[in-house]
Amino acid sequence: MIHAYRTPSVGEIELKDSFLAPRVELGYTSTIPSSVKRCRETGRINAFTLAWKEGMPDKPHPFWDSDVAKVVEGMAYMLKLHPEDKKLRKELDEITDLIISAQQKDGYLNTYYTTVDPEKRWTNIFDMHELYCAGHLMEAAVAHFEATGERKFLDCMMRYADYIDSCFGTEPEKKHAYPGHEEIELALCKLARASGNSRYLKLARYFIDERGKKPNYFSEKEEVHHSAAELAARQMHLPVREQKDAVGHAVRAVYLYSGMADIAEAFQDESLLQAAVRLFDSIAEHRMYITGGIGSTKAGEAFTGDYHLPNDTNYSESCASIGLALFARRLLNITGDSRFADVMEQVLYNGALSGLSLSGDRFFYQNPMEYINPSARNGGNFVPVRIPWFDCSCCPTNYCRFLPQLGTFTWAESEDGVVMHIPAAGSVRLGKYSFEVKSAYPYDGNATIHVLCSGNFSLKIRIPAWSGNNYEISVNGKQIPRQDFVMEKGYVILHRPWKSGDEVKLSLSMKFTFMRANSHISCNAGKTALMRGPLVYAFEEQDNGADLPDMGLFLDQAIISEPAENLPEGTVSAHIQGFVCKSANESSLYAPWDCSVEKRTVIGIPYALWGNRNPGKMAVWLPVR
């Protein structure tokens, strides 16, 4: 009943656009190799030899396994895009063999507990990331299986899942606990699909249904009592079906919600789907930055309250944006509703990629909406320069697995054909269907879809919300009159007998648009953000000078597109008639208004590309006149 679209496998879509495709390539040439290197240098990979003993360097850390797993997942997916790369295959084999070798006889696989604290397995599920690491290893195993066709890693992780299943569940002798950091729920669903074993779905459903139940395992049954605030920080405050607001640690939240969507789909569980949609709406309607960033505060890397979206102290962890894109896609797949695709695209083109440098090997953990007052952010410990690695390196390793998947966000397969979510240039081979998309998306709203297959099928084309429903579509040169469109949930449905050589042209109205925030977001009162198509623009000191904090925009002036300076070819910058307030009294905390308003051309560049030139001030929201 509930299932609309199938996500493409990695490799079914080969991107050729100027925005996403270079990021995929960067993942191949830079992000993954540099992350593998870091994982080796820091002892993360070596940890799987289980050779560590007290007093030795590189003591395994509770979540190191997840870092290696995410890099391996990325390597496997990248191998699907580059099947000819024998070196990559060899290194992937070597690492996966090492991981497999670390499995204990009972199926358990965790380098930290096996070497550092062998007596303490499952004793601190709240904090110690065991089930989280297991989940990432499962996702890696599925990717490895998809990429190589070999079952050894998959079988290994099935044994681990079987062991976990023997430890957790409703039975009295099992632990009635659930993960302190969600992830395994969605991973078990992937494992079930890859292996065909539905027991893993049931285990995932157990984890989801048990969460937040009274009496609460973590506040009442564990030795260490956890407070209501601590429970909410990990989405344990209520049974998931009763949760209405997205709360707590943002990454944990969207991983949980993704698992909920998976289980809702697997069991056709309407009430669980409704809960997931409600939580999505809480994010998309009340708790999300315009870039798709989530997590308003560094304290707990967490959601705060509705409309509390400060620009100067936002956290918007890269991993949280990646997670939100994955969550939005799940709801899109289930419902076929483009409102989920709108958010998915908003995240994809803005907050999910802003964490990655154009060199591919430097990262933001947090993604500022603004860098005007250095002391507001991390008490001055943040500088707007991406760095190569973190002790807690979830974000770099998440990019390793996210980048090769970028193409899979653009199309999907439906029951009776295909769906184009995003008209990025590329080659599409979806099962029996194939197409070539030519476009300069996201910098231009025109795309040509060359049909390379024949048959009577449905081609659905998404009309993004940002287009304001201004679009045209022609088939083989013949423009389709508006009244003839079949439109469903934000998609135009072209259902007809197609033949190879057919040509569909989509023209989306793409123009610079001043955006206004809901008036409850008081820090944005009187300010505007600029969008063009799916891209949110940022204003950098590099283009505008150090008096950026005194600048603003005129809403009634035309905006000119210009090639952006010192950014990848094709990048469109915005030249806007704006102003700068010049004051004689710049140093006072408060002073009588004495600004003289001077006209100034203000220059914006896509937010996803900010912080790649000279480090300096940046703002997404500027005052208007």
Next chain:
Amino acid sequence: MIHAYRTPSVGEIELKDSFLAPRVELGYTSTIPSSVKRCRETGRINAFTLAWKEGMPDKPHPFWDSDVAKVVEGMAYMLKLHPEDKKLRKELDEITDLIISAQQKDGYLNTYYTTVDPEKRWTNIFDMHELYCAGHLMEAAVAHFEATGERKFLDCMMRYADYIDSCFGTEPEKKHAYPGHEEIELALCKLARASGNSRYLKLARYFIDERGKKPNYFSEKEEVHHSAAELAARQMHLPVREQKDAVGHAVRAVYLYSGMADIAEAFQDESLLQAAVRLFDSIAEHRMYITGGIGSTKAGEAFTGDYHLPNDTNYSESCASIGLALFARRLLNITGDSRFADVMEQVLYNGALSGLSLSGDRFFYQNPMEYINPSARNGGNFVPVRIPWFDCSCCPTNYCRFLPQLGTFTWAESEDGVVMHIPAAGSVRLGKYSFEVKSAYPYDGNATIHVLCSGNFSLKIRIPAWSGNNYEISVNGKQIPRQDFVMEKGYVILHRPWKSGDEVKLSLSMKFTFMRANSHISCNAGKTALMRGPLVYAFEEQDNGADLPDMGLFLDQAIISEPAENLPEGTVSAHIQGFVCKSANESSLYAPWDCSVEKRTVIGIPYALWGNRNPGKMAVWLPVR
């Protein structure tokens, strides 16, 4: 060398203005009686019977003593204003006798430790407020001595101070600790002045000099190790002379800095004075709201970073503003520099009184700069309605002692005469000098000072920074030409042979002024606040409707003064030509800018009086066009 002014004693100035005087009266008729009642009902006063035993209700709390002390201090000061009130005197005697009866043989006096945990005296100086409570009891004793001339409470607290002196100090056998919540430093200085015993000054100096020294008592010597962040939260991170930024818990901070100023004055310690001034500048130039509120975050009720002054989540505890006024006055007294008076006045007329309802018996703990998005503040647990009491009731009890002292902020005695800081209407009897001030201050900038004494002395008149140095002064009807003024540190000095009947007229330019925040305070970019004289204005839903969040102001329009509706007689409201942005899409989180700008008269009232009518939205900063 460093000492300019003497603060008047309570009673030397009788306020008769329409802004401060009614608050003093409220303190007498409402704040103090209601707080005494609460202290009785909650067991705070009864705790001094030392009758509490395990299992009984109303278990004493570690800082209950301070609440009672502050109420007693307020009662004593109020008795100075109402010496005829026998009922007040009787109740004051009763409570002070009870307090005195709780003193132990060795001089110790603390209801919590004596009844609840007698073995644990001085074992947790970091958290348990023993020295803080002692400090407030000392302040109360000094007030009691001043009000009654009786020494019994003063002697009692001298014995306590002697005992504390025997426990803390440089000697090897003493504890090398200092308060986890500052207060006793400034209290010991008061006790020394009242008693003439300089040992208390030395003890205060010890507490101040020991603070933050390496090895740090609280991070290295105590059993429980305290982190660097915990030390900074209590101003223990560095020796005070090395501290440059105002950090940590805002109330603790300004109490410490006040003690530093006292010790600097007492010992003519220039480097300590410089440190105190540096910390004042950190506040006044980088970390203070325009209302004089301090403490940008509820987390730790603390300062954050320079220019990080969010409106929607500011804390600005009432006690912190009161403390800042007291700190600013100390530096004013020492230096004679009006820049300290400017901040003192800014706090006094705005953030220090906004916490008190016009009924006198309801309080804000935090003083919002804005109430637009309910969920931003305390996660939605704040409503803009003052409440009658708190479990941690430091703010109500601070008002008890602050209100009778309001008059003492307006004038001071100098070496060769008197100083008028604030031209509030009232009768001034400062030692041998006496005056009657007639004015409608703070709503009007004209004041007449009737000289009621004769002699050759200096009358200094402060020219507030907000006047932009636009003022006129006439003596006996003769305007003094500008070039004839002797001006020093922001004060005009009129030194001449005065005779009773002389009349000085001061005319300060008082007009509505749009204020601009430093551009590093990014939440205020493109926004203005309104001031008139010392008053900051607030915009309330009551006057402006529920679409307040969509409103803004035109900077180039005249502002009309009107009597404020449903506020005390004489209150001046501002009627400003502004606008409201009407959007068809009010519910979206972000939407294309579609506002139609409609003209609207926007009405402001003094910030100190907000939240006294129907509860609703409020903002201090509004966007400009």
